[in-house]
Amino acid sequence: MTVLDNNNQASSAAPALAFYGKMLTFSRLQFSTDDLVAIEAQLAETLSNKTSNIPILIDSEVEQDLSALVELLWSWGLQPIGVVTGKLDEQARAQRLAIFPADGKRIERILPSKKAAPQVAKVAEDKNADLANNKDTPAINDTATETTISDVTAESLVSTEQITSLIYDQMLRSGQSLNHVGGDLILTNSVNSGAEAITDNSLHIYGRAQGRLVAGATGDKDARIFCQVFNPSLVSVAGTYCLRDNLPEHVIDKSVQVRFIEGEGLVFTVMDET
Incomplete structure (x- = not known):
């Protein structure tokens, strides 16, 4: 979680960087062909000028020469910021472009690794204590993660921390x-x-x-x-x-x-x- 206050200046003791969310506007271009001539012809019909500077996300149903496609988009005043995960992932990594999740998928949360181990240890201790005191009682559901306590392991706990209210x-x-x-x-x-x-x-x-x-x-x-x-x-x-x-x-x-x-x-x- 991050709260960003745009009205306050950063203090001299502020960290060098911080992860935060800000709602940005960009367009998603879907491509059904790798024919750059056809793509450019449609861009010419759609765009009135080459100075729009619109950030765009590339979503392609077919294989593309990503480098050539990016150059074409830049030449028309568009600013490719990444691709939707799929056929272009390998090329996107090579070109240092962002890879966005497909519809209905979540971006993996960045977790502080130093805090994960103590949390795993503490819950593991609590789990063992509960099992020792309640051998005949049914498993209890953890409403925060919808995971049954008796099924929690150190590995699964780290992953379920990504689904936390x-x-x-x-x-x-x-x-x-x-x-x-x-x-x-x-x-x-x-x-x-x-x-x-x-x-x-x-x-x-x-x-x-x-x-x-x-x-x-x-x-x-x-x-x-x-x-x-x-x-x-x-x-x-x-x-x-x-x-x-x-x-x-x-x-x-x-x-x-x-x-x-x-x-x-x-x-x-x-x-x-x-």
Whole structure:
């Protein structure tokens, strides 16, 4: 989890780098051919000039000469930042391009390795103590990770840490960006206008939401948004978004659930109506 405050200057004691999330806008170009002549012809039809400087993600259904394709896109004012995982992964690694997960997949969370070992040891001790004291009792389910305690091993614990909910109790102020990768993000306070809350899983807000709300940020179509007082400037689930001006009027300032349905897009449900 990272909270970025755009209104505050970094102090002299700030770390040299920090991982954080900020919602960025880029387009995804899907390619069904490796014919560069045909691709350039369509670019000429689509783009009015060569100075758009649009960041784009390459999503190809066929093998490509990635180096030549990247050069072509740059020549038309587009800025390739990476590829969708698939046929171009090996070439992308060689060219130091980012590889993004396919729809419905999550990006692996970056975990602090020094903290993992003590956590594994502690839970292993707790597990052994529970088994010793409760030999005849049924296995207990861990609601945070939905993993049965009796099945937990040191290896599986490290992997399940990637699916962990985060509870954030403070108000998210204008200019702040709260990002959580690896599980649900739960805010017990409000999201002010100009702030944003982003997660690759589901987003829960027990307060008033006026900023930007993003769930399923890496393409998880099962992700949802639950909001007690719904009035965001932007809402997005699994890459499908809706701006404030296009929200259904009957959901404004209501308790609302937002989800993505294939073929329909975003579906808004008022939860306190019977």
